[in-house]
Amino acid sequence: MRKVFKYRLYPNTTAEKKLYFTLNRCRELYNAALSERKDSYQLHERKQLQINSETGQVVAATMTAKQRVKAVGYYGQKRALVEIKKLREEYQGIASHVLQDVILRVERTFQRFFDGAGFPRFKGPNRYDSFTYPDGAGWKLDVEEQGNSFKGTLHLTRIGDIKVRLHRKIEGKIKTVAIKREVDHWFVVFSCEVEEPAQIPLSYEDVGIDLGVTHLATLSNGEMIEHPRYYRRAKKTLEKRQQALSRKKKGSHRRERAKKLFGKAHRKIANQRRDFHHKQSRKLINRYQVIVFEDLHIGNLTRRPKPKQDEETGQYLSNGAAAKGSLNKSILDAGWGMFVGMCSSKAAGAGRTLLTVDPTFTSQVCSGCGQVRKKDLSERWHTCDCGTELDRDVNAAINILARGQQHLGGKHPTSATA
Numbered sequence: 001m002r003k004v005f006k007y008r009l010y011p012n013t014t015a016e017k018k019l020y021f022t023l024n025r026c027r028e029l030y031n032a033a034l035s036e037r038k039d040s041y042q043l044h045e046r047k048q049l050q051i052n053s054e055t056g057q058v059v060a061a062t063m064t065a066k067q068r069v070k071a072v073g074y075y076g077q078k079r080a081l082v083e084i085k086k087l088r089e090e091y092q093g094i095a096s097h098v099l100q101d102v103i104l105r106v107e108r109t110f111q112r113f114f115d116g117a118g119f120p121r122f123k124g125p126n127r128y129d130s131f132t133y134p135d136g137a138g139w140k141l142d143v144e145e146q147g148n149s150f151k152g153t154l155h156l157t158r159i160g161d162i163k164v165r166l167h168r169k170i171e172g173k174i175k176t177v178a179i180k181r182e183v184d185h186w187f188v189v190f191s192c193e194v195e196e197p198a199q200i201p202l203s204y205e206d207v208g209i210d211l212g213v214t215h216l217a218t219l220s221n222g223e224m225i226e227h228p229r230y231y232r233r234a235k236k237t238l239e240k241r242q243q244a245l246s247r248k249k250k251g252s253h254r255r256e257r258a259k260k261l262f263g264k265a266h267r268k269i270a271n272q273r274r275d276f277h278h279k280q281s282r283k284l285i286n287r288y289q290v291i292v293f294e295d296l297h298i299g300n301l302t303r304r305p306k307p308k309q310d311e312e313t314g315q316y317l318s319n320g321a322a323a324k325g326s327l328n329k330s331i332l333d334a335g336w337g338m339f340v341g342m343c344s345s346k347a348a349g350a351g352r353t354l355l356t357v358d359p360t361f362t363s364q365v366c367s368g369c370g371q372v373r374k375k376d377l378s379e380r381w382h383t384c385d386c387g388t389e390l391d392r393d394v395n396a397a398i399n400i401l402a403r404g405q406q407h408l409g410g411k412h413p414t415s416a417t418a
């Protein structure tokens with residue numbers, strides 16, 4: 001299995017100059033190779049046109065894609081690199097395999113073209129942003145472990161040593177190394193061969209999960225996953241910036257700037273949420289064998305009135321709640337869907353079962369006796385004549401789990417041993 005690790009590079013001025021130099025030479029080579037093949041393609045294509053002798057019109061070009069490029073092709077161009085290096089000294093300063101990879105890129109765009117994609121295009125300076133070491137030659141990575149963090153140095157032949165910020169540990173065997181420019185930042189992208197994740201041991205615990213506004217998730221065993229701590233502050237920033245944005249005149253520079261700031265806050269909250277959801281979903285998958293969620297597509301209908309509640313305190317908001325509602329909805333809804341999606345893909349990789357059930361009345365039905373106990377949204381506690389006393393969301397989560405288990409029909413190990 002391939003896994004990709006991307007890290008920020010911190011080249012010094014000399015190394016950065018060489019990075020730009022290499023990138024520009026690669027782009028130049030790419031465009032030249034493309035131009036040669038384009039000419040060859042057009043020349044050969046023209047020769048093969050069938051002309052209707054009576055009308056003089058072109059009937060068809062009959063050559064197959066492979067024949068068309070016979071004159072100039074991938075291997076021919078790869079061989080020509082030796083000549084190019086002789087004629088253009090500056091190319092001698094670039095690792096051979098990097099240049100070969102450029103030729104391969106041209107070949108790939110032609111293959112895609114033959115498969116129906118558009119005709120390959122020349123690349124302007126902003127359109128060509130990476131070069132690749134396709135194997136183990138021309139580079140070396142040194143990693144130094146310092147407590148919990150890693151210090152890395154990437155040695156590139158004829159370019160120099162570059163500091164790498166290894167924010168997470170690299171795994172597996174490095175197969176290819178790409179150097180990538182993003183605006184004025186440089187990155188290294190390692191594509192690594194890693195072993196398939198080992199199956200985690202079978203669990204005998206199942207769980208039902210109620211997703212909510214007060215808590216991110218309430219589990220059927222009474223545990224809760226709270227919204228992350230940073231969330232409240234990030235959301236405040238987001239709201240403030242949205243208000244600022246709405247006050248700016250349409251089409252103005254100030255509005256553009258406010259828009260950028262709002263976008264930035266949005267991205268930050270999205271990134272934080274993604275990290276948090278990854279961690280939480282991993283925990284759930286490690287612990288439970290069967291995980292039952294409510295089906296959000298159905299759930300949203302019953303949830304509609306909820307945004308009128310303050311999502312932190314569960315209290316009702318008086319005025320302006322509707323306007324705030326759409327923002328809250330966009331923050332929270334996206335979060336739930338993504339969270340379930342992450343759990344789902346991790347479950348698939350780990351041999352766990354995840355299913356979603358119709359959530360209708362899950363908060364109204366008593367999980368102890370099955371009777372309907374109507375309550376409005378402000379009632380946070382479930383009390384029933386049968387003696388069941390539960391948090392409203394825990395009651396719902398138990399019902400969700402029960403629906404899931406009913407659906408599985410006792411065919412899985414947990415319910416057989418329960």
Ligand SMILES: [Zn+2]
Pocket residue numbers: 366367368369370371384385386387388
């Ligand atoms: Zn009851």
